[in-house]
Amino acid sequence: MPRARGNGVELEFETVGDRDGRPLLLVQGLGAQLTSIEDGFCRELAGRGFLVIRYDNRDAGLSTWFDEAGPVNLAAIWGGDHASLAYTLEDMADDAAAVLDAAGAAAAHVAGISLGGMIAQLLATRYPDRVLSLASIMSTTGDRAVGRPTGEAARVLMSSMPGERDAFVEQAVANARAVSAGTAFPFDADGVRRGAARNFDRANHPKGVGRQFAAILAAGDRTPALGDIRVPTLVVHGEEDQVIQVSGGEATAAAIPGARLLRVPGLGHELPPGFWPTLADALVENADRA
Secondary structure (H helix, E strand, O other), X not given: OOEEEEOOEEEEEEEEOOOOOEEEEEEOOOOOOHHHOOHHHHHHHHOOOEEEEEEOOOOOOOOOOOHHHOOOOHHHHHOOOOOOOOOOHHHHXXXXXXXXXXXXXXXXXXXXXXXXXXXXXXXXXXXXXXEEEEEEXXXXXXXXXXXXXXXXXXXXXXXXXXXXXXXXXHHHHHHHHHXXXXXXOOOOHHHHHHHHHHHHHHHOOHHHHHHHHHHHHHOOOOHHHHOOOOOOEEXXXXXXXXOOOXXXXXXXXXXXXXXXXXXXXXXXXXXXXXXXXXXXXXXXXXXXXX
16 A cells, blocks of 8 residues: 655555545544445445545554554643643644645545544644545534533543454444444444454554544644634534534534534444445535535
8 A cells, every 4th residue: 555654654545446536535533544434435435436545544553653652641631731642633634634645636525534523624724725625524623512422432432442352353342332333223243343353453553542542632622723614514423422422513513614514313423334325425515515
């Protein structure tokens, strides 16, 4: 796979679709690898005319890891002491711009998922000429009053994963069933199991999850800056999302002028195959507005 380079970081990325298609950058969530976005969804988007660009964020997958940075103190970071912070969400937005450079895309449609939505928002505010349209999916503004996880989701987010492969896979299934899945689509335990095994075998890196989470905790409220976004914006949020509750999506849509909010009844913090056609249609419609 090709690699992007910038600010001393190497970023693994790949493209799916026709090279002449409309570039669509997909930005991953917390600890997620580019393979966390299913091949089937990428093909769905490519079939609608997009050149899909997906990549591993720093500290995940096959991109640069920051293990030399040492442990993070999440309690201190939450309280405002950022001394143990390895990097910021702004750094991760700069990474996204580097991926666009490496992919040969002067500008692109951008869709970010969860943490990726936060990065995509910053990409749109820091590099407005590089974002043709924006989609913020199951994400939030950084305002600590909105998008808070439920108690059970917070427990899962803060718990460590087993280091042994089979136990890791089964815990991923249990976590997804408990806090990610909604009621609108059948829970596909085998699909979650296959995805967890695939990602474990490709690059299991739990330390990176903690550092990415620290960057989220350290980020300020993006609400004022979001008011400067002028590209067509789609905000997608499941009404049963426990990880980032729907108030996060509502606040995001309210902050961005002209943003369209797609609330999805019964959807959790997930992108199940049954939802792919609806999401793909919405992304096409948003890109067409550009």
